[in-house]
Structure formats: structure tokens, C-alpha cells
Amino acid sequence: xxxxxxxxxxxxxxxxxxxxxxxxxxxxxxxxxxxxxxxxxxxxxxxxxxxxxxxxxxxxxxxxxxxxxxxxxxxxxxxxxxxxxxxxxxxxxxxxxxxxxxxxxxxxxxxxxxxxxxxxxxxxxxxxxxxxxxxxxxxxxxxxxxxxxxxxxxxxxxxxxxxxxxxxxxxxxxxxxxxxxxxxxxxxxxxxxxxxxxxxxxxxxxxxxxxxxxxxxxxxxxxx
Amino acid sequence: xxxxxxxxxxxxxxxxxxxxxxxxxxxxxxxxxxxxxxxxxxxxxxxxxxxxxxxxxxxxxxxxxxxxxxxxxxxxxxxxxxxxxxxxxxxxxxxxxxxxxxxxxxxxxxxxxxxxxxxxxxxxxxxxxxxxxxxxxxxxxxxxxxxxxxxxxxxxxxxxxxxxxxxxxxxxxxxxxxxxxxxxxxxxxxxxxxxxxxxxxxxxxxxxxxxxxxxxxxxxxxxxxxxxxxxxxxxxxxxxxxxxxxxxxxxxxxxxxxxxxxxxxxxxxxxxxxxxxxxxxxxxxxxxxxxxxxxxxxxxxxxxxxxxxxxxxxxxxxxxxxxxxxxxxxxxxxxxxxxxxxxxxxxxxxxxxxxxxxxxxxxxxxxxxxxxxxxxxxxxx
Numbered sequence: 068x069x070x071x072x073x074x075x076x077x078x079x080x081x082x083x084x085x086x087x088x089x090x091x092x093x094x095x096x097x098x099x100x101x102x103x104x105x106x107x108x109x110x111x112x113x114x115x116x117x118x119x120x121x122x123x124x125x126x127x128x129x130x131x132x133x134x135x136x137x138x139x140x141x142x143x144x145x146x147x148x149x150x151x152x153x154x155x156x157x158x159x160x161x162x163x164x165x166x167x168x169x170x171x172x173x174x175x176x177x178x179x180x181x182x183x184x185x186x187x188x189x190x191x192x193x194x195x196x197x198x199x200x201x202x203x204x205x206x207x208x209x210x211x212x213x214x215x216x217x218x219x220x221x222x223x224x225x226x227x228x229x230x231x232x233x234x235x236x237x238x239x240x241x242x243x244x245x246x247x248x249x250x251x252x253x254x255x256x257x258x259x260x261x262x263x264x265x266x267x268x269x270x271x272x273x274x275x276x277x278x279x280x281x282x283x284x285x286x287x288x289x290x291x
Numbered sequence: 292x293x294x295x296x297x298x299x300x301x302x303x304x305x306x307x308x309x310x311x312x313x314x315x316x317x318x319x320x321x322x323x324x325x326x327x328x329x330x331x332x333x334x335x336x337x338x339x340x341x342x343x344x345x346x347x348x349x350x351x352x353x354x355x356x357x358x359x360x361x362x363x364x365x366x367x368x369x370x371x372x373x374x375x376x377x378x379x380x381x382x383x384x385x386x387x388x389x390x391x392x393x394x395x396x397x398x399x400x401x402x403x404x405x406x407x408x409x410x411x412x413x414x415x416x417x418x419x420x421x422x423x424x425x426x427x428x429x430x431x432x433x434x435x436x437x438x439x440x441x442x443x444x445x446x447x448x449x450x451x452x453x454x455x456x457x458x459x460x461x462x463x464x465x466x467x468x469x470x471x472x473x474x475x476x477x478x479x480x481x482x483x484x485x486x487x488x489x490x491x492x493x494x495x496x497x498x499x500x501x502x503x504x505x506x507x508x509x510x511x512x513x514x515x516x517x518x519x520x521x522x523x524x525x526x527x528x529x530x531x532x533x534x535x536x537x538x539x540x541x542x543x544x545x546x547x548x549x550x551x552x553x554x555x556x557x558x559x560x561x562x563x564x565x566x567x568x569x570x571x572x573x574x575x576x577x578x579x580x581x582x583x584x585x586x587x588x589x590x591x592x593x594x595x596x597x598x599x600x601x602x603x604x605x606x607x608x609x610x611x612x613x614x615x616x617x618x619x620x621x622x623x624x625x626x627x628x629x630x631x632x633x634x635x636x637x638x639x640x641x642x643x644x645x646x647x648x649x650x651x652x653x654x655x656x657x658x659x660x661x662x663x664x665x666x667x668x669x670x671x672x
Contacts, residue, residue: 138576156558158484159484160484160485160488161488163489265558266575266577266578269452269454269551269553270573272508273510283487
């Protein structure tokens with residue numbers, strides 16, 4: 068991080084699900100990304116905005132927290148699921164943006180669930196993108212969780228015998244149902260947060276506080 | 292000893308080579324020289340101590356990051372220091388308990404941390420610090436802050452921000468609002484993350500004040516006004532007054548220094564109990580120095596500062612390039628000795644060729660000809 072303080076402020080925005088909700092939010096705040104940002108075929112990763120001195124980077128949702136924690140970006144929009152998993156010490160989380168709402172939950176095949184008593188578990192094997200969060204959650208209940216790290220298509224794991232249970236984000240639950248799974252336990256409510264790099268906040272407090280305040284005004288206005 | 296496994300070092304440990312080792316040494320020496328010029332005297336505590344004395348008192352905050360090993364001699368557990376400040380506190384409250392106050396001590400030495408966090412990779416770093424013991428007034432706080440600013444200047448660090456903190460403000464507010472332990476943990480977590488949304492979602496006077504405190508952080512001009520307007524319980528208000536007192540004096544002495552104020556910051560302030568501070572600079576991912584007031588015994592406090600070379604060296608200017616002269620091995624050693632007294636690095640030409648090419652390969656800037664250092668012509672290649 069050898070960026071000069073006169074550099075642009077860099078905002079990390081995740082691709083995919085959250086991005087679709089972030090763009091209208093940015094528009095409400097008065098931040099219009101340059102047209103290439105909306106072009107799905109563009110290979111660019113860094114974009115100017117209508118706000119002088121503010122640029123955007125587009126990264127995978129799991130990487131947004133990392134870019135901000137290491138100072139590559141000054142602030143970012145990051146799912147709470149990612150923040151739970153990495154628990155970076157150098158991030159401030161000043162604002163719940165209230166977008167990308169879902170929950171992190173344990174699911175298992177309906178047939179297993181009908182005869183299962185979660186209170187009797189002592190060891191479970193779980194397929195998940197969130198091994199640290201999963202282990203922590205079960206450890207707090209006195210259950211040892213052995214995690215199989217997968218990056219997607221988790222719902223296949225029980226069908227194909229990798230394990231009986233998964234921990235994944237659940238929104239409407241339709242993907243679970245389509246694969247014969249039921250939700251048996253909620254780990255945490257998830258939404259996207261505005262995160263700020265701690266050192267950047269100390270070095271450029273005026274700029275960053277002003278940006279956070281603008282996000283806050285729009286969020287507070289929307290919830291009224 | 293050439294296979295790759297044999298040169299691999301454990302995670303977080305590294306060989307410091309030229310010129311980096313020289314830079315670390317020079318930075319460490321420069322900072323200690325500033326401390327010494329203000330009357331701080333060097334102490335050198337040991338690398339290892341018995342685990343129970345190392346992690347007692349102030350050391351409790353660092354217990355989780357301490358390397359431990361068994362002493363075959365005493366059959367007791369030993370710990371490698373993860374922080375030198377608690378060792379200074381131990382010395383000041385025991386062996387130097389009878390020394391005249393105020394007691395000014397300084398040190399430079401390596402510390403070892405078990406847990407290299409993702410963002411602070413090095414496990415062995417050099418800590419350089421000064422502690423002003425037995426002087427409870429705001430003048431002592433200001434002395435250390437000014438000393439820190441002087442040391443930063445010596446290191447050629449031109450742009451930096453000092454973040455003033457009040458590590459015992461939040462505990463004072465919590466105590467007066469009688470919160471349950473569970474709520475207290477939840478609040479501490481939210482404060483650490485500046486999670487104003489979570490703080491505002493909780494009801495009660497305590498959480499409301501804490502949310503206001505968290506939102507007050509920022510550049511000192513605005514933060515001071517916001518912090519002043521918050522209605523605080525008495526003990527917390529006293530903490531705030533002391534912070535303003537230090538702030539006022541600091542601003543009158545060094546109005547050009549960028550200051551921020553963060554009433555709820557507690558990272559790295561595990562044992563601090565008065566005004567605290569951290570120094571940030573562009574280019575370093577984390578603070579390059581921090582310090583504050585802490586209690587060393589039931590009736591004595593100290594105010595100190597620690598620099599850590601891992602982040603410091605990312606921003607400190609290197610030492611001025613040395614003048615290096617190649618001296619023929621047949622030259623009278625007294626000639627080279629005289630040059631060294633004048634600040635030259637005089638290197639004897641063991642290869643004996645004495646030409647400019649040899650001098651260049653030895654990274655010399657000059658060659659000695661007829662008793663006079665002659666600058667090397669620019670490298671034709």
C-alpha cells in the first residue's frame with residue numbers, strides 16, 4: 068500500500084448478487100460510475116465515477132473485504148457473511164446498508180432432518196464456503212465440525228455423499244427445496260455492510276466520514 | 292545447507308539483509324538518540340522471563356501472543372517477550388522503585404509474537420520506546436508526544452497523523468450505566484468495529500452515549516466540538532477533560548501537526564488507562580507508533596511511546612547514502628583510519644587490482660589516489 072494521500076479514494080464493490088443492489092444505492096448518493104462499469108462485457112476492473120477523486124474497483128465478493136483490510140481500497144461494500152469468515156482486525160463497519168439480506172444457515176436432506184436431533188450432535192461433517200464461521204458456530208455449542216471447503220454448488224454435496232449437512236447463504240430457500248434440503252438451524256442474519264480501512268479512516272477522516280455520512284443519510288431516508 | 296527446505300524460515304520470520312538491516316539499525320539508533328538527548332536512560336531487559344512474571348500485570352494483555360518454552364534448568368515455563376513496556380513497568384516498580392522520580396527510561400530490542408495476523412506478517416520486530424514514570428500530570432503526556440514528533444522528524448517522516456484516544460472513557464461510561472456482561476461484550480465488539488448501526492439499534496442511556504462517542508471520532512476540530520456536546524457521567528467527563536487538556540497544550544506547541552480524536556478506539560491499548568495515542572502515516576498499513584498512560588503499580592502511572600520497525604521502515608527515509616572509498620592494501624593504515632574519522636567508509640582492496648571496476652563492484656563511490664578520495668566516473672555500462 069504505497070498509495071499517496073492525494074490519490075483517489077477507492078471503493079470496492081462486489082460482483083454479482085450484491086452489485087445489482089449497490090448500483091441504485093450509489094446513484095441515490097450521487098455516485099455514477101462511468102458507463103463501462105455497467106457493461107457486462109467490459110474486462111476492466113477499475114472505474115472512474117462522477118465524483119471527483121472517487122473511483123470504484125469491481126472484485127469478487129470474498130475479496131472485497133481483503134482489498135479493504137490490506138488498504139488496496141479505502142472502503143467497500145461487503146457481505147456480513149464474508150466479514151464473519153475473515154474477521155479482519157483492521158476494518159471498521161460503520162453502516163449496515165440493509166441490502167443483500169439473507170441468512171447463513173445449516174441445511175440437511177429432508178429425510179435426515181425428520182429423524183435428526185441436533186442436540187445429540189458431537190461431531191458433524193459439513194460442506195461450506197465458510198469453514199471458519201462454521202467451526203466457530205459449532206464449537207460454541209460444544210460440537211466439533213469437520214469442514215469440507217467448497218466454492219459453489221454446495222447443494223450437491225449431500226446428494227453425492229460428501230457429507231450430510233451444508234452451511235450456506237439462504238435467501239428464499241428455493242435452491243434448498245429444489246435439491247431436497249431443509250434448513251435446520253440459523254447461524255446469522257446477513258446483510259451488506261459499508262466497511263472502511265482503519266488506517267485510511269485515520270489519515271483521511273474528512274473525506275471518508277463525509278462519504279459514510281452520505282451513505283447513512285440515504286439509508287436512513289429509505290428506511291423511514 | 293543448500294536445499295530449499297533448509298533455507299526456509301518459519302512463518303513470519305525473515306533474514307534482514309543489506310541494506311535493510313542497516314536501515315533498521317540506523318532508524319533504531321536515531322530514535323534512541325532523540326530519547327537520550329531528553330535525558331532518557333537505556334535499560335536492557337532480558338529476552339526471556341518466567342512465564343508467570345512476564346504475563347502478570349501489564350503483560351496480561353499480551354499473554355495470548357507470547358511464545359513459551361520449558362526451561363530445562365528450572366523446569367519452569369518461560370515466555371519470550373511480546374512487548375517490552377511491561378518489562379519496563381516491572382523494572383520501574385521493583386528494582387528502580389527507589390530511583391528518583393520522574394524516571395526516564397528508554398530501550399530498543401526485538402520482540403516475538405506468536406500470532407502473525409494476516410495484516411501484520413512479521414513475528415519478530417524491533418520495538419523502540421521511551422517511558423516517563425512517576426509523573427501523573429498532563430505535562431508528562433505532552434513531553435512524550437513531543438518526543439514522538441521529534442523522533443518522527445529525525446526519521447524523515449514528513450506526513451503523519453496522530454490519533455488521540457481515551458482508552459478508559461468507554462469503561463467509565465459502561466460502569467456508570469450498569470450494563471449486563473452480555474450486553475457489554477456486544478457493545479465492546481460494536482465499538483471496536485465502529486458499528487454505529489448496531490449501537491443505535493440498542494436502547495438505553497449507555498448504548499446511546501456510546502453511539503454518540505463512536506460517531507464523534509474524526510479530525511480534531513470537529514471531534515472536539517462533538518465530544519464536548521455529549522452529556523457524560525462524572526468519571527467519564529473527567530477523562531474527557533484530561534484529553535482536552537493534553538490536546539490544547541499539544542496544539543499550542545505544534546499547531547502544524549495533523550490530529551484526529553477517537554474517543555472509542557481500544558485496539559492495542561490493552562493496558563492503557565489515561566490518554567492514549569497512535570501515529571499513522573501513508574504507506575504503512577498500521578500504526579507506526581503508539582503509546583499512552585498506564586498503571587505500573589497501585590500508586591504510580593507512567594506515560595510512554597513505542598515504535599515498531601515493521602511498519603516504521605515502510606515510511607522512514609533511509610540513511611543518507613554513505614561515502615565509500617576503496618583503499619589500496621599497500622596504503623598506510625593510518626590514512627584509512629583518518630578517513631574513517633572524517634566519516635568515510637574506507638574499504639581495503641583485498642583483490643589488489645585497485646581499478647575503478649573493482650571499486651564499483653565493492654559499491655564504492657570513491658577510490659583513494661595519492662592520499663585523496665577521487666569520485667568514480669559514472670558507470671559507462
